Amino acid sequence: MSKVEAFRALHRGRLPGDPLVLPGPWDAASARVFVEAGFPALATPSAGIAASLGYADGATPADEMFAAVARVCRAVDVPVSADVEDGYGLAPKELVERLLEAGAVGCNLEDSAGGALKDPHAHAEWLAEVRYAAGDRLFVNARIDIFAQGDGDPERAIERAALYVAAGADCVYPIGAPTGVLPLLRSGIQGPINVYGKPEGGPTPTELGELGATRVTFGPGLQRWAALALQGMAGELRKRM
Incomplete structure (x- = not known):
């Protein structure tokens, strides 16, 4: 079984309360840590990689982002x-x-740019072109930014999800959706749903799964959590000087 086939298989048959949990490595070292902890797959966060490279979220040049992803994949x-x-x-x-x-083996693609939502029909057409170019070689996760950049209307999120799934998306990601609307999204969306989780505080992955998540990712949360731990270590080191 190829890696992309294995990745697709991880999304199938998930029971409520047992979502696929995908940690977000920001470099090769963090990727190895997550794999050694037993996670079967990973999902790089653009904001976490941006921070590791010294850029603001959204400001990483494409060449540097692909190079960072390649280092994680090789590791x-x-x-x-x-x-x-x-x-x-x-x-x-x-x-x-x-x-x-x-x-x-997969990609996360946003439906907003510069803080504004894209036209969903035009974006769906673009996703269909990505699907055609990729064939079955990539698992496409279509991010829906209604809750992050739009009016937060769950019905609009469901409408966008339907367009993106019809265009060939393997999974949709209504980032920032309040936990209270997850059951509604689950009832109205076909296929896997990616939900944003927090590494500490907030609902656990199990709880998010019970509310409808097929998989849980953390964006830059783990990188920021690690940075906080490093701040504590740096403070302790200063005390010894």
């Missing part, structure tokens, strides 16, 4: 999905080629 033997924001303006064929060259 581990489990499937890795890559957050490549809104595709960096690349044509679908080139985007797919660069993801595959980096070693990724």
Whole structure:
């Protein structure tokens, strides 16, 4: 079984309360830590990688993002999905080629740019082109930014999800959706749903699964949690000087 087939299989048959949990490595070292802890797959966060490279979220040059993803993929033997924001303006064929060259088996693609939502029909057409270029070689996670950049209407999120699934998305990601609307989203969306989780505080992955999550990712949360731990270590080190 190929890595992308294994990754797809991890999304199938998930029981309520047992979502696929995908930690977000920001470099090769963190990727190895998550794999050694027993996680079967990973999902890189664009904001976490941006922070590790010294950029603000959304400001990482495409070449540096793909290079960072490639380093993560080379460091581990489990499937890795890559957050490549809104595709960096690349044509679908080139985007797919660069993801595959980096070693990724999946991608996270946003439906907003510059803080504004894209037209859902135009975005769905673009996703269909990505799907066509990728064939079955990539697992496409279509992020829905209604709750992050829009009016937070769950019905609009469901409408966008339907368009993206019809275009060939394997999973949809209504980022920032309040936990209270997750059952409604679950009832109205076909296929896997990615839900944003917090590494500490807030609902656990199990609880998110019971509310409808097929898989749980953490965005830059783990990188920021690690930075807080490092701050504590740095403070202790200063005390010894």
